[in-house]
Amino acid sequence: MTTTLILGKRLSFKHIVPFLSGGLAFLVGGIILYAAGVDPLEAYAIIIKGSLGSTRAIADTLVKTISLLIAGLAVAVAFKCKLWNIGAEGQLYMGALGGLLVGIAVVGMIPVVSVILVLIAGIAFGAMFSLVPAVLKVKLGVSEIIVTVLLNFVALLFISYLLHGPIKAPGFLPYSPDIFPESELPILIERTRLHAGLIVAALAAIFVHFLWKSKIGFELKSVGMNISAARYAGMSITKSILITMAISGGLAGLTGAVLLAGVQHRLIEGISPGYGFIAVIIALLGRENALGVCLVAFFFAVLLAGSEAMYRTLGIPVAFAQTLQALVLVFVLIGEVFTRIHLPKRIKRSDEDKTENHGKQIGPPAERGKVE
């Protein structure tokens, strides 16, 4: 059992790393706060109180969780298949645009149907926008990283153009008209901002969780892990890459539509304060699986909501939340190095002989015990 135990240990160590990194990030964050003349303990207490201290605080934190969670899932799906979609922010904006177009056009439906149409439009717009890098990758071998990063600017500037012109509502500010009330996501708890997007986010998490247990998920994952093995086994590479990016972009678009239908009820330039970018960190920290992303998204929402409270009480800029996020990421990356540090020798396969050694096939086969 020694081997399994050791493997087990490595596995759990891997799972502890994000928490350890979080702790260290708070430690270093505390030093920064101290240097700024603030008692770190007090500051952190305010973060907790401001994000979890009352029903309203919790509701606000959950509202933030919704966006971070869906966006995090979007990126996580792509990352799991080794597609580096850094364009969630742009896809999110396009999704919001799609939602808006339906939300201001569809009248007189049952609210549920109307909302669902808005969300579907968001998914469709996000997915279509993410197919641009996917097709370029499949057809021309262009790196999806560069294309997705750059398309963020395209999307944001395009939305900005629309808001200053074609879809601008009457008035001075670059806002779109409001969507019809029946297209809004209903509020779940009265006198809070918590909306039914929470259910959508939960469904998204369940979807991603079960995606990896499904036939199609297995194919997508296999193609991501090892193209040559997947091709050899008869999987379609092109189809898989397109589907993966469409799911990823669709979820990012859904984030935008949920923000639109649940929070703003109209399209504005800053509808997402960079959720699509934070999502990258969330996906990485959440180890690309649904449960992990849920936990990290909530944790980041606490940070965001708490740092707003900290700003109100102590005058520490909200940017401190970003500093903490960045610190967590840095420490996780360092932690990653530590989890991998004893692997290189195993991975190094400059020749077969070594592989064999590591593979415990030492001694004549006849005398090796059989396992279960």
Place this chain on the structure above:
Amino acid sequence: MSDAGPFFPANSTDDHSAYTPTSPSVPKPSESLSVGTQGDQPVLSMNGITCRFKDVIANKDVHFDLFRGEIHGLLGENGAGKTTLMSVLYGLYKPEAGEIFVKGKRVDIKSPLDAIALGIAMVHQHFLLTPNHTVTENIIVGVKPRERTIFLRTADAEKRILELSKRYGLKIDPKAIVGNLSVGEQQRVEIIKALYRDIDILILDEPTSMLTPVEEKALFSTLSAMVKAGLSIIFITHKLQEVIEASTRVTVLRGGKVVGTVMTAQTTETELARLMIGRTLTGSTGHQQGEIHVGIEKSPNAKASAGHATVLEIKNVFALNNSAVQALKDLSLTVSKGEILGIAGVDGNGQSEMAEIVSGLRKVQSGQVVIDGRDITGMSPKQIREWGLAYIPEDRLNTGLILEYSIAENLILDRWYSRPYSGKIFLNKHEMKRFAEEIVTNFDVRTPSLDIQVRYLSGGNLQKIVLGRELSREHKLIIAHNPTRGLDVGAAEYVHKQLFKQRDSGVGVLLLSLDLDEILLVSDRIAVIYAGRIMGVFDRTTADVDKIGPLMGGYVAEATN
């Protein structure tokens, strides 16, 4: 499960370490041994080397002496710890215990740089050359020029390379681009690279694995020229014949331990084989001659195949390789039901492309591929597999398996979409597990658990997983591409037995192998491929190295049949 059990086989089979070969000449490792003309002091001596990877012991208390002017064969199965031992010597691994003496002085080798400074160089199995640089540039890289200059002055280096090349019979053009050289030539570059650094000890890791018989001969004569000039050579191999042919002394490793050191002249293949394997073989070893083969049932190929239906027909196929160079030129070939057709050839002559056009992984430019009466040209890999192809790919680590996946996941890689392994939407975990258990039992895969990532399994077990998957599907044709490469003798034997079984049940087998011995041993008919063409097809009974060898090198004149 017990603690040691299956994981520490080396510990549980200690009894062999006490094994002393029958030959009276075998010295104990600690005794000094005078070799030929040299003095008593070994150039190199490794004492009590123990090297461990996590829970696996790769070397245990190994003693190894090397004398000036000897070619010392280091013999052992894959996984016996040969390469590990030499990697310790070359500074790639740090041993847990033990000391190394070079010319009587205790040394601490922390990196290859230290090793080279001590006059030790290693030529790896896979060469470490920059393909788009010239021979000279590859050789001088890392060597400090004598004077300080900004620009490379290669003239002196070239002169010295030519000198070395002449002295040891290593024919090479210093100005040639390495990427254009054959494998044999690249190996010469590697050897000259070592000689250029004024070394005393040269380690060669499986140097013949990619060479033609002719190149092999040339290598051996070079080696003897080198030892005459005072160098010492360590020659890692698992091929008995080579040891007998080339070495002066042999150390045999098994399960990470030295099981004997003998003078080559005073031993036989049989004895070495027994030392190496620790038991008498019951099947094929991949070596044609030698009494160690108690003989596999080479069931008469007449039985199934005589004049029987064709299962694979390749007609006038042209295809490009990945660099858009013509790889297959008008290649035609047939495989019948119930026969093993072996493709002999030097690496890179179109073998990979041939396997790929049959499996649908590569498009043909023109020509036709027919499997069991159906034209499969242009069909997708999935369609071809469903029509009845089992394919054991060349590279099991990167193509045959997904190393991050469990055994069960790897086993459904080709059938994830079909019942009973999955339903309408989801994979059937239960059925996957049952199937994995079945294959693990039937194919004797040794693994601590079914859920473990396969990357932690040995090469032999990985190949068994691939075999289990491929042979468990409905198939009419098997492509086996280097199916025993890197496997130890026992595992190779197992693979061959499976192929025989398939052949006997009426399946056609297309065996592509770089190991000519394997081809000769296993095939019913042998085709030789060179530069994308089939140079000739022989019946096993009429084929031998003398006929095939020249064809593999492209010499047609005398041998067209």
